[in-house]
Amino acid sequence: MTATTLPVLTRKDFQTDQEVRWCPGCGDYAILAAVQAVFPDLGIPKEKFVVVSGIGCSSRFPYYMNTYGFHTIHGRAPAVATGLKIARPELDVWVATGDGDALSIGGNHTIHMLRRNVGLKILLFNNKIYGLTKGQYSPTSEIGKKAKSTPFGSVDRPFNVLSLALGAEATFVARSVDVFQAHLKTTLKRAASHKGSAFIEILQNCNIFNDGAWETLTERDVRDDRTLILEHGKPLIFGKNKDRGIRMNGIELEVVMLGEGGATEKDLIVHDERNPNPGYAFLLSRMDSTPGFPTPLGVLRAVDAPVYETAMNEQVAAVIARKGKGELAKLLRAGETWVVK
Amino acid sequence: MATLEAVPKPQETLAHAVIRFCGDSGDGMQITGAQFTSTAALFGNDLATFPDFPAEIRAPAGTLPGVSGFQVNFSSSDVFTPGDSVDVLVAMNPAALKTNVADLKPGGILIVNLDDFGETDLKKAQCKTNPLEDHTLDGYRLFQVELTKLTRAALRDLGLDAKSMDRCKNFFALGMCYWLYSRPMEPTHKWLDMKFKTKPILAEANKLAMRAGYAYCDATEAFQVRYEVPPAKLEPGTYRNISGNSALALGFVAAAAKSGLTLFQGSYPITPASDILHELSGFKEFGVLTFQAEDEIAAMTSVIGAAYGGALAMTTTSGPGMALKTEAMGLAIATELPMVIVDVQRGGPSTGLPTKTEQADLMQALFGRNSEAPIPVLAPATPGDCFWIAIEASRIALKYMIPVIVLSDGYLANGSEPWKVPEVSDLPDFPVRFRTDPVGFFPYLRDPQTLARPWAVPGTPGLEHRIGGLEKEETTGNVNYEPLNHERMVRLRAAKVDAIVQDVPDVIPAGDPDGDLLLVAWGSTYGAITEALRSQRDKGVRVGHVHLRHLNPLPRNLGDVLKRYRKVVVPEMNMGQLLWVLRAKYLIDAQGFNKIQGKPFKVSEVEAMIQEAVR
Numbered sequence: 001m002t003a004t005t006l007p008v009l010t011r012k013d014f015q016t017d018q019e020v021r022w023c024p025g026c027g028d029y030a031i032l033a034a035v036q037a038v039f040p041d042l043g044i045p046k047e048k049f050v051v052v053s054g055i056g057c058s059s060r061f062p063y064y065m066n067t068y069g070f071h072t073i074h075g076r077a078p079a080v081a082t083g084l085k086i087a088r089p090e091l092d093v094w095v096a097t098g099d100g101d102a103l104s105i106g107g108n109h110t111i112h113m114l115r116r117n118v119g120l121k122i123l124l125f126n127n128k129i130y131g132l133t134k135g136q137y138s139p140t141s142e143i144g145k146k147a148k149s150t151p152f153g154s155v156d157r158p159f160n161v162l163s164l165a166l167g168a169e170a171t172f173v174a175r176s177v178d179v180f181q182a183h184l185k186t187t188l189k190r191a192a193s194h195k196g197s198a199f200i201e202i203l204q205n206c207n208i209f210n211d212g213a214w215e216t217l218t219e220r221d222v223r224d225d226r227t228l229i230l231e232h233g234k235p236l237i238f239g240k241n242k243d244r245g246i247r248m249n250g251i252e253l254e255v256v257m258l259g260e261g262g263a264t265e266k267d268l269i270v271h272d273e274r275n276p277n278p279g280y281a282f283l284l285s286r287m288d289s290t291p292g293f294p295t296p297l298g299v300l301r302a303v304d305a306p307v308y309e310t311a312m313n314e315q316v317a318a319v320i321a322r323k324g325k326g327e328l329a330k331l332l333r334a335g336e337t338w339v340v341k
Numbered sequence: 342m343a344t345l346e347a348v349p350k351p352q353e354t355l356a357h358a359v360i361r362f363c364g365d366s367g368d369g370m371q372i373t374g375a376q377f378t379s380t381a382a383l384f385g386n387d388l389a390t391f392p393d394f395p396a397e398i399r400a401p402a403g404t405l406p407g408v409s410g411f412q413v414n415f416s417s418s419d420v421f422t423p424g425d426s427v428d429v430l431v432a433m434n435p436a437a438l439k440t441n442v443a444d445l446k447p448g449g450i451l452i453v454n455l456d457d458f459g460e461t462d463l464k465k466a467q468c469k470t471n472p473l474e475d476h477t478l479d480g481y482r483l484f485q486v487e488l489t490k491l492t493r494a495a496l497r498d499l500g501l502d503a504k505s506m507d508r509c510k511n512f513f514a515l516g517m518c519y520w521l522y523s524r525p526m527e528p529t530h531k532w533l534d535m536k537f538k539t540k541p542i543l544a545e546a547n548k549l550a551m552r553a554g555y556a557y558c559d560a561t562e563a564f565q566v567r568y569e570v571p572p573a574k575l576e577p578g579t580y581r582n583i584s585g586n587s588a589l590a591l592g593f594v595a596a597a598a599k600s601g602l603t604l605f606q607g608s609y610p611i612t613p614a615s616d617i618l619h620e621l622s623g624f625k626e627f628g629v630l631t632f633q634a635e636d637e638i639a640a641m642t643s644v645i646g647a648a649y650g651g652a653l654a655m656t657t658t659s660g661p662g663m664a665l666k667t668e669a670m671g672l673a674i675a676t677e678l679p680m681v682i683v684d685v686q687r688g689g690p691s692t693g694l695p696t697k698t699e700q701a702d703l704m705q706a707l708f709g710r711n712s713e714a715p716i717p718v719l720a721p722a723t724p725g726d727c728f729w730i731a732i733e734a735s736r737i738a739l740k741y742m743i744p745v746i747v748l749s750d751g752y753l754a755n756g757s758e759p760w761k762v763p764e765v766s767d768l769p770d771f772p773v774r775f776r777t778d779p780v781g782f783f784p785y786l787r788d789p790q791t792l793a794r795p796w797a798v799p800g801t802p803g804l805e806h807r808i809g810g811l812e813k814e815e816t817t818g819n820v821n822y823e824p825l826n827h828e829r830m831v832r833l834r835a836a837k838v839d840a841i842v843q844d845v846p847d848v849i850p851a852g853d854p855d856g857d858l859l860l861v862a863w864g865s866t867y868g869a870i871t872e873a874l875r876s877q878r879d880k881g882v883r884v885g886h887v888h889l890r891h892l893n894p895l896p897r898n899l900g901d902v903l904k905r906y907r908k909v910v911v912p913e914m915n916m917g918q919l920l921w922v923l924r925a926k927y928l929i930d931a932q933g934f935n936k937i938q939g940k941p942f943k944v945s946e947v948e949a950m951i952q953e954a955v956r
Contacts, residue, residue, distance in 0.1 A: 338385065
């Protein structure tokens with residue numbers, strides 16, 4: 001027997017009695033199901049989980065998770081979660097957010113959380129639309145998007161979500177899809193074991209305001225040709241027939257047909273998620289912004305780096321070790337004092 | 342035949358004196374003033390200080406916007422303000438002279454650095470004529486001292502470059518003032534040794550300059566008399582000099598110790614509040630966690646996260662930052678988590694006067710959030726009181742599970758006074774008990790006396806629950822949009838703030854308990870009003886003074902006290918914000934007395950107001 005035995009948890013333990021109020025057919029249901037399936041297997045006592053969210057459809061998430069949960073205000077979940085994690089590093093804190101919440105109103109908090117490498121798991125539900133406010137274009141909507149507030153099409157250039165995270169030198173950056181349940185669960189587990197900020201962009205469908213947001217990637221007949229599943233140590237190969245790959249050409253990536261023009265598997269890039277240079281993962285993240293390239297799914301980057309709340313608490317411990325625990329009476333009398341008799 | 346031995350010069354005893362050092366912001370005037378202050382404090386004087394510096398870190402040298410000043414009032418009896426006008430003005434250049442000379446008393450001592458009154462210096466200060474020659478200074482005792490040349494002469498053997506030597510001229514001036522007021526130089530020697538531990542040559546240079554200034558006064562004919570200000574009779578105890586910002590920092594460390602919680606500060610740098618962050622970030626041996634956030638909103642929301650996790654959480658800011666925190670403060674109110682928000686007020690609106698003082702955020706504190714979002718508000722009266730306010734605000738926040746606002750201001754933040762150091766055992770204990778029992782637990786079940794909800798922190802088995810900004814069902818805390826539930830919750834949140842009145846002591850007016858005039862005030866105006874009240878009562882005016890530390894909820898007996906006086910005047914450094922509250926709440930015809938100049942009230946201004954009011 002091990003010294004401590006954890007109670008066996010099941011998916012049911014993480015379901016609440018609250019009525020789920022997402023639209024029928026929403027991709028969020030699939031994400032909720034995946035998270036509820038993964039949490040029991042992480043070996044973490046239920047009371048240690050905290051789900052923090054901002055505002056938006058995705059941010060209703062905590063109400064449906066029977067853990068500690070905090071539905072905060074628009075864009076601020078990363079900052080609330082950072083404060084919580086600094087104060088209580090032993091907690092397992094997950095942030096549920098969306099493209100508007102994390103990249104528009106909360107963009108500043110998102111990049112600074114990633115820059116600091118705070119030990120949070122961030123699930124960014126990207127449906128390329130504002131759902132809760134009923135259908136305005138978002139910072140990930142494509143140029144020309146016709147939405148409630150852009151009847152003639154949006155003229156905004158969208159963020160590439162992963163490029164943005166990598167620009168902030170996030171230490172764990174991954175992407176999965178609401179309907180790819182097995183892949184999503186694997187990716188969630190990878191994020192759960194990462195030390196530091198673990199950022200997952202989850203491509204999610206909004207069947208009311210942006211139906212088919214990702215269907216060019218997710219439809220059965222095209223998905224293998226349009227996506228590339230990244231695996232550490234494996235060459236970048238994709239296509240229904242596994243006949244295409246990615247290789248370097250100068251400082252650019254290029255798609256090659258295996259066997260054509262003498263191209264073999266040996267010429268392809270072997271995926272290295274631990275590459276310390278974020279530039280490599282950044283190149284990968286640019287693929288989906290480049291015509292003819294597949295959209296990469298899986299873990300783009302997973303590197304070790306000092307974790308913010310650990311460093312902060314270690315600094316406190318180091319000062320205490322050096323100076324001894326502070327004495328209030330001494331502190332109040334610090335500096336020059338004099339006695340009046 | 343004159344003897345070569347120095348004849349001690351005659352000494353006059355004074356009850357109090359006010360010195361102002363002013364010069365370019367690179368001239369070290371703040372350090373000079375602070376040194377004179379700590380020497381006076383160690384000597385046993387009561388004192389009050391007023392540092393006044395520009396918002397620009399280094400405006401072009403010698404120009405009017407670059408002038409920095411430090412005023413100290415030291416006395417053999419108790420003082421409450423830095424003084425309306427000054428007895429000694431040290432002006433390091435024409436710009437400093439021009440911007441400060443109006444505050445020098447007629448016949449006052451004016452020391453200028455003659456070396457910095459050249460043609461270019463005068464031009465930079467936009468002086469058309471040389472004030473040293475145009476007779477505008479005839480009403481003062483003017484001492485034109487070649488501070489730069491004399492300092493260089495004193496330091497010539499040290500082998501320093503000219504720039505380094507010139508940086509010691511403020512200590513030459515300090516030495517002169519030490520001589521003038523018969524002060525020992527040892528405390529500053531000690532300070533210099535510590536400050537320049539790794540550069541002993543600079544310690545030596547400043548000591549030499551200071552001693553040269555002292556000797557200069559002793560030796561030259563210019564100064565015929567020196568002064569003495571005997572120690573004040575303060576309440577027995579151990580004292581230190583403290584500024585409002587330092588006192589707040591210490592108060593929060595004390596509150597954490599007394600509540601048994603970890604102190605978490607989430608702040609974004611902003612003048613004049615940043616010093617609290619600087620100070621607390623140095624107290625790691627007390628387990629203090631300081632987080633310099635990416636912006637004011639993150640500062641506020643990180644505090645909410647830390648409070649949710651069970652820390653004693655606080656943030657510090659000034660008016661513009663407070664505005665940014667507004668939405669998050671609403672979340673703190675809705676989730677009923679304990680925390681303290683410190684607003685060190687400055688002149689506004691917008692960026693306004695970053696380094697100047699004002700009291701114009703009262704309405705923002707009371708009402709500056711969407712919808713019905715009442716919040717307790719406290720205000721310290723003096724720099725030393727900031728310590729006690731920090732403890733009181735923390736205690737209320739934890740007892741009632743509620744965010745609390747503290748309104749300090751730039752004058753309290755940077756001003757200082759001797760502070761009687763309390764015994765740790767004299768501080769209130771308020772240990773916190775987190776909810777751990779799952780039986781009968783509901784996130785919004787209330788304590789019948791305080792209306793506080795339980796503090797159930799993540800990590801506690803069996804208490805998993807969700808909170809957030811959406812309206813909650815009474816008791817269960819589940820999301821609820823029902824009309825009657827919403828009204829009940831709005832009223833409950835207000836009732837909780839009102840319930841705090843049980844922790845607010847009744848007011849007892851200073852001065853007359855009834856009579857012709859009552860002054861009702863709050864915050865940093867305490868000193869000027871207290872001194873004016875004293876002088877006017879000596880003249881037979883029947884005047885009382887209520888100084889509110891609790892601005893929401895107001896003390897229970899305030900309405901009755903207001904009725905005991907023929908007239909009520911509310912002095913404020915704003916356009917009449919407390920006045921507005923009092924008129925609305927008590928339906929009285931109170932009058933405002935307002936100053937909005939980025940500067941505190943002078944005692945004489947309050948005195949004149951009292952005379953006018955009772956005429």
